[in-house]
Amino acid sequence: MSARVAVLGAGSWGTTFGKILADGGSDVVMWARRPELAREITEARRNSRYLPGINLPRSMRATPDLAAALDGADQVFVSVPSSSARDTLKSARKALSGSEVPVVSLMKGVEKRSGLRMSEVIREALACDPARIAVASGPNLALEIAREQPTAAVVSSVNGDTAAAIARTASTRYFRTFVNSDVAGTEFGGVLKNLIAVAIGIVDGVGYGENTKASIITRGLVEMTDFAVAYGAQPETMQGLAGLGDLIATCQSPLSRNNTAGRLLGQGYSLPDVVSHMEQTAEGLSSVAPILELAKARGVDMPIVEQVRMVLDGTMDPRDIAPHLTTDDDTPQEETQYGTGDRGGPLRRALERARDLFRDGGRGSRGD
The missing domain is CATH 1.10.1040.10 (N-(1-d-carboxylethyl)-l-norvaline Dehydrogenase; domain 2)
Incomplete structure (x- = not known):
């Protein structure tokens, strides 16, 4: 059965990673803050502002309702600016309460006030077991990947099973995912x-x-x-x-x-x-x-x-x-x-x- 995954954030990188996951066989629901963007992704299969000229897979859809995006998700990927990460995660906490699903950071910043890495913000905001948290990084310019130009990335978690599960989900013919434990x-x-x-x-x-x-x-x-x-x-x-x-x-x-x-x-x-x-x-x-x-x-x-x-x-x-x-x-x-x-x-x-x-x-x- 295909995985049901949620991607929080519909900018260029969030949408591109949603495409990777959909092309890898997952059923993807994006959370887009703006209703008009969610509608464009769902109905037109486009994100014309952030990924002009890119057709999105039919297995991708979007919603401005955060709880609806998270409902039933097997994996959650977070791609919002570091400055708004904590607030977004706090809003998601109720929907994820009692869940054991992995939460993956696609973000490349530190929290300005605390200096915390994004995985640490996830752990605090969701009261989350570190074994459920992973991060993904690498030479990943969004538009090139959306055009299916081949590249690679690494998924890291203190839990090897978590990293491996995410790597399997986030792998396609044009996107190869490696793993390590150095978060x-x-x-x-x-x-x-x-x-x-x-x-x-x-x-x-x-x-x-x-x-x-x-x-x-x-x-x-x-x-x-x-x-x-x-x-x-x-x-x-x-x-x-x-x-x-x-x-x-x-x-x-x-x-x-x-x-x-x-x-x-x-x-x-x-x-x-x-x-x-x-x-x-x-x-x-x-x-x-x-x-x-x-x-x-x-x-x-x-x-x-x-x-x-x-x-x-x-x-x-x-x-x-x-x-x-x-x-x-x-x-x-x-x-x-x-x-x-x-x-x-x-x-x-x-x-x-x-x-x-x-x-x-x-x-x-x-x-x-």
């Missing part, structure tokens, strides 16, 4: 790459070239890894789909909301003008401040993100952004070190681990 790493990869993508957009808007962007992407991966490991993630996760894979896609594509927001900043638009120009939320803009607070709490240096904050605050001219050149002094640094006091940091440990695996013929434990 923190998978989520932080999706959050942190947005911040680096804003930096790339800024230098793109200014008119700097590929050398500048390649330097920032490479050093950005070091910042991402240092931060994520400081909060319990595995360094290998940052080298995978949720880290490096998502970073490359988000930084290089004009379809990326965060890259677009950064490019507008680099062209001289103010932050309020950028926010009003964007049709959908660029999570990187709202994640900068809470991520820097979390980094400060663990003593992690993030010069790229710090300079993005300065551009957002108007205290740095976008043309002056050069975070990959920033150091505390003129002492030469090792390439994989960013002043964490860890003799090379998490990225070096990952490379040393790979070296050891080669030396012992691959007999060591595998983290993939």
Whole structure:
């Protein structure tokens, strides 16, 4: 029997993921906040505002009634802005009361007030067993996937059965889903790459070239890894789909909301003008401040993100952004070190681990 799944949020990514689930054989009900959008999805099989030109499967329908969307669901996927996640989940709590269905975060942000990851917000708002919670992430630009261009993602949960069940539901001929148990790493990869993508957009808007962007992407991966490991993630996760894979896609594509927001900043638009120009939320803009607070709490240096904050605050001219050149002094640094006091940091440990695996013929434990 096909699964009955609910997707909360009918923006570009929520609708695209609903299409993935429907193409994978599920009966999909979307929750759309606006009745006219729900009607268009159900009757016209379109979401013309967020996915122009895409025909949606017949096994997808939508409703503005949250309780109706959740009624009878075997799995629930949440794709709303991080700023409204808690309120949406609180509204869904009654409908999910007593249920044991998995709840999957498709969101790539942190809660601004608390700094919590979205899986942690789900756990608090629904009083939910962590074994029921999963997160999905990867190089997932919505419009490309809606056009059925092949890609992959990773589903992460502390419960292997939950991750496997979601991966089976969210797999099609054009969308391959892997699994891991590193929830923190998978989520932080999706959050942190947005911040680096804003930096790339800024230098793109200014008119700097590929050398500048390649330097920032490479050093950005070091910042991402240092931060994520400081909060319990595995360094290998940052080298995978949720880290490096998502970073490359988000930084290089004009379809990326965060890259677009950064490019507008680099062209001289103010932050309020950028926010009003964007049709959908660029999570990187709202994640900068809470991520820097979390980094400060663990003593992690993030010069790229710090300079993005300065551009957002108007205290740095976008043309002056050069975070990959920033150091505390003129002492030469090792390439994989960013002043964490860890003799090379998490990225070096990952490379040393790979070296050891080669030396012992691959007999060591595998983290993939």
